[in-house]
Amino acid sequence: MTTTTHHGFNSPGGQGPSPLGQPETIKLILDRSQRPNRTVPIRRALLQREARDGTKSPGALAALVRRSAKRPLDLYLLLSAVTSGGDFSVTEWSTTWARSVGIFDETAGTAAVSRAWKVLKELQLITRARGEGGKSTLTKLHEDGSGRPYTTPGEGLGDPYLQLPYEYWDRGWHNVLSLPGKAMLLIASNERKLRFTLPQERMPGWFGISADSAGKGIRELSEHDILVQLDDEWYDTLKTRSGRASRPVYGLRPPFTPRALGEPVTDEAATEISSGTAPKE
Incomplete structure (x- = not known):
């Protein structure tokens, strides 16, 4: 029996079985989220924090831009898409996340993803723990960087959020921009x-x-x-x-x-x- 391997855009070449390509990996991650409206809710607090007295200050997005942290932002947006309920955590292999940002070498990909999670952890946007089978469990925290547990935005008044549509990934803007x-x-x-x-x-x-x-x-x-x-x-x-x-x-x-x-x-x-x-x- 002959097995044919299909390579998508940004997929690695070579003989025999190969890792899943970037767009296919992202599609599986997004499908896993099961969001019926196919949008990711992101609080304004990621962009701009607002204190109780009404004082506003830049959010974690500014730190990501200053640090040229494109990969951490890419992974954060995908993580935000898939952590859609429960305790807002996901357990997955580092190689899966690496493929989602176009890295197919297992060693290099694992190291790059680990560095990206470290940046997000320092900004108190996520927590990271060992998961089963060599995977990591990532839990999303509140977008304001306070370290508070994450809750679904928009459940109360004064909790503004934007919606990032899945077409951001479907149409390849994550790679273009x-x-x-x-x-x-x-x-x-x-x-x-x-x-x-x-x-x-x-x-x-x-x-x-x-x-x-x-x-x-x-x-x-x-x-x-x-x-x-x-x-x-x-x-x-x-x-x-x-x-x-x-x-x-x-x-x-x-x-x-x-x-x-x-x-x-x-x-x-x-x-x-x-x-x-x-x-x-």
Whole structure:
């Protein structure tokens, strides 16, 4: 009997049986989550923490961007997808996680994944323990980095969260986007609006992302037609001689358009720039 091995994108070559490819591994991980709406809920606290007195500060996302921790963010998002109930933990081999980020060498993959989990553990986003059969058990903690146990977001008032659709992986954006692109996708999704602004000069204070990184991420999302400029708005400022300046108004294209907020961004809406827009803060 002859066995044929099929290799997908990013799959290793060679003779005989080979490890499962990256897209197939990710598909199995996502299918395991059994989320009926195929979206991952992520609290705003990952991007921006808010103290009881209302004071806001950058969340763990800023630390990941500063540390150029693309792989830890990739693994965290996948872990968030699969830990959908119970004690919000999953037990799996390191080689499975390594394949999900495109590493097929067992030794190198295990070491790379271990380093990534260490970063997330230092940020108090996860705990890690030995599991059965040489696997590791990973448990998701609250996104605010406090070390508190994780709970399902949105169960009470004042618990805002964004939704990352599975198409992020289905369409390969996890491989295409850079770390600034991924960070700005999360920040744009956090707006949960059909129309919003992304003032680059405010990103360091709001989210701990440098203006340069924010600009790079915005340009990248625009080049890939994920983010589209819908309009311009005027606002008051003392940084110009006239006291007025304009900034772009953006929208996210499907599948990243916030759900249940009305009609998604269309080609017509993206190209129609209205005139005489009223000044806004």
